[in-house]
Amino acid sequence: xxxxxxxxxxxxFILTSAxxxxxxxxxxxxxxxxxxxITLLSLLADFVYVVANMxxxxxxxxxxxVIDGFGVFYIGLILLTSLLVTMMSYAYFEQREERKEEYxxxxxxxxxxxxxxxxxxxxxxxxxxxxxxxxxxxxxIAYLRKRERSDEAGIKYLILAAFSxxxxxxxxxxxxxxxxxxxxxxxxxxxxxxxxxxxxxxAGLGMMVVGMGFKLSVVPFHMWAADVYEGAPAPVTAFIxxxxxxxxVGLLVRFFDTLHAQQYPVLVLIFTCIAxxxxxxxxxxxxxxxxxxxxxxxxxxxxxxxxLVAFIAGDAMxxxxxxxxxxxxxxxxxxxxxxxxxxxxxxxxxxxxxxYRGLLWRRPWTAAIFTAMxxxxxxxxxxxxxxxxxxVIAAGVHTQQWLLVVMLAVNxxxxxxxxxxIIAVMFEQPQRDSDQPHxxxxxxxxxxxxxxxxxxVSLIWLGVxxxxxxxxxKGLL
Amino acid sequence: METVPVESGLLLAGVLFMxxxxxxxxxxxxxxxxxxxxxxxxxxxLAFIVAGSRWAQADGQVMFIFILTMAxxxxxxxxxxxxxxxxxxxxxxxxxxxxxxx
Numbered sequence: 001x002x003x004x005x006x007x008x009x010x011x012x013f014i015l016t017s018a019x020x021x022x023x024x025x026x027x028x029x030x031x032x033x034x035x036x037x038i039t040l041l042s043l044l045a046d047f048v049y050v051v052a053n054m055x056x057x058x059x060x061x062x063x064x065x066v067i068d069g070f071g072v073f074y075i076g077l078i079l080l081t082s083l084l085v086t087m088m089s090y091a092y093f094e095q096r097e098e099r100k101e102e103y104x105x106x107x108x109x110x111x112x113x114x115x116x117x118x119x120x121x122x123x124x125x126x127x128x129x130x131x132x133x134x135x136x137x138x139x140x141i142a143y144l145r146k147r148e149r150s151d152e153a154g155i156k157y158l159i160l161a162a163f164s165x166x167x168x169x170x171x172x173x174x175x176x177x178x179x180x181x182x183x184x185x186x187x188x189x190x191x192x193x194x195x196x197x198x199x200x201x202x203a204g205l206g207m208m209v210v211g212m213g214f215k216l217s218v219v220p221f222h223m224w225a226a227d228v229y230e231g232a233p234a235p236v237t238a239f240i241x242x243x244x245x246x247x248x249v250g251l252l253v254r255f256f257d258t259l260h261a262q263q264y265p266v267l268v269l270i271f272t273c274i275a276x277x278x279x280x281x282x283x284x285x286x287x288x289x290x291x292x293x294x295x296x297x298x299x300x301x302x303x304x305x306x307x308l309v310a311f312i313a314g315d316a317m318x319x320x321x322x323x324x325x326x327x328x329x330x331x332x333x334x335x336x337x338x339x340x341x342x343x344x345x346x347x348x349x350x351x352x353x354x355x356y357r358g359l360l361w362r363r364p365w366t367a368a369i370f371t372a373m374x375x376x377x378x379x380x381x382x383x384x385x386x387x388x389x390x391x392v393i394a395a396g397v398h399t400q401q402w403l404l405v406v407m408l409a410v411n412x413x414x415x416x417x418x419x420x421x422i423i424a425v426m427f428e429q430p431q432r433d434s435d436q437p438h439x440x441x442x443x444x445x446x447x448x449x450x451x452x453x454x455x456x457v458s459l460i461w462l463g464v465x466x467x468x469x470x471x472x473x474k475g476l477l
Numbered sequence: 478m479e480t481v482p483v484e485s486g487l488l489l490a491g492v493l494f495m496x497x498x499x500x501x502x503x504x505x506x507x508x509x510x511x512x513x514x515x516x517x518x519x520x521x522x523l524a525f526i527v528a529g530s531r532w533a534q535a536d537g538q539v540m541f542i543f544i545l546t547m548a549x550x551x552x553x554x555x556x557x558x559x560x561x562x563x564x565x566x567x568x569x570x571x572x573x574x575x576x577x578x579x
Contacts, residue, residue, distance in 0.1 A: 155558045
């Protein structure tokens with residue numbers, strides 16, 4: 001391993017050593033505050049390292065990893081998201097009685113898995129990254145052991161994730177038996193020598209799409225989403241909705257762009273069907289829900305459908321649109337689940353509509369931020385969600401995907417209904433004053449408030465001045 | 478020595494995979510569902526070994542070892558969760574344990 005090789009995987013080393021350090025620190029003494037600070041500092045140090053040293057370089061670590069502009073941007077995004085999830089976790093877990101320290105080890109390991117996914121260029125690193133992410137997530141979902149629904153959510157996710165991993169692996173084996181290589185570039189070279197797609201390759205890629213689609217929770221692999229979102233603790237739900245999906249989107253774009261998948265009609269057809277059914281099913285199922293977490297779960301299914309529109313468009317513009325949309329979606333989702341986490345009490349998460357009735361009159365700032373997040377999810381102008389959707393539509397129009405663009409526009413209107421419904425509930429007059437909840441140390445609230453403030457500012461900043469972020473994305477990709 | 482043709486190896490792996498798939502879908506006991514998923518994973522591992530032998534590379538076998546390791550990690554977490562569910566609900570029936578609907 002040369003010095004350059006070593007320097008380019010320092011972000012992975014920082015994460016692994018942070019996990020080991022926390023494990024030792026728990027062995028010496030359990031202290032939630034210390035563990036929390038170690039986690040924050042290591043994620044922050046990792047992010048600073050990536051931004052300061054790695055932008056603009058391209059380094060290949062044969063045969064497993066490639067660290068290019070795309071990878072660096074996604075690593076930075078994932079680390080920043082994990083940092084924000086950590087920040088909103090403290091107040092949430094501090095008020096619960098279970099042992100809270102191991103949560104941070106799992107969080108860091110899951111982040112590591114996601115980072116490995118976005119820089120992998122070989123089936124082995126793809127598989128390892130995916131499984132590090134998944135196994136850590138099983139434990140995170142079922143972390144609050146005393147809650148009835150968390151075990152159920154954990155085992156459902158475990159069985160379905162293992163099920164979809166088996167599909168992914170079988171698909172990889174079929175691709176390997178056809179091409180004789182497990183690196184993405186080797187496959188692209190093989191495909192350049194043959195006419196069209198061989199049958200085995202179609203079967204293999206189709207089975208791989210099952211495995212990838214599961215992580216993205218697109219229809220028809222979405223069955224787990226609502227139950228897991230409902231059963232998992234709110235910060236973990238935020239993590240699944242952002243980091244886990246973001247890692248998989250990064251991998252999907254890299255894998256299928258290397259293979260030039262957009263030139264094969266059969267693959268485009270598969271992705272078009274997935275995108276359209278995800279948009280429709282996500283939005284129409286969300287209409288029937290009364291649980292806010294389930295509404296957000298179905299809304300995330302439809303958002304992944306929107307994102308696939310830009311992915312199908314495929315060229316440089318499509319990749320930029322995917323990346324921008326992902327950033328906007330991350331900011332918004334983190335904000336929405338952050339509000340959910342701050343409103344949760346010691347017994348349960350704030351997830352039923354009644355928890356939000358008259359919120360505007362009780363806690364005006366919280367209600368205002370939640371309203372902004374919901375409007376951004378709906379894609380109202382001056383928010384990040386609108387600009388993201390605009391870029392996606394532009395990418396779709398650019399490649400003449402008219403059917404997809406029309407479906408996207410229609411679905412945005414349907415989506416507006418259930419977001420507005422939650423906002424309307426918040427604006428109602430409250431019937432009774434709820435009792436004052438148990439108070440924590442004020443610092444915990446300051447951290448949560450600070451996190452929410454960052455997210456709101458970046459939401460509006462991205463909505464009003466999207467050129468700054470777009471410039472960074474264009475410069476790096 | 479006569480070698481087994483690639484097609485028969487893949488066919489065997491495919492049949493195993495389908496058996497596992499069908500059994501996940503029809504079994505209601507959570508432990509049996511876990512076992513069926515393991516069968517599917519091992520079928521994928523077998524397919525990798527067949528593919529590796531076709532190209533005379535060690536990659537397929539390396540991948541198989543990774544799959545074994547991952548399956549072991551998964552089962553240990555899974556069994557821990559199953560114990561927890563049994564303590565709470567006194568049943569391992571997947572339908573009985575499923576409370577969330579919608």
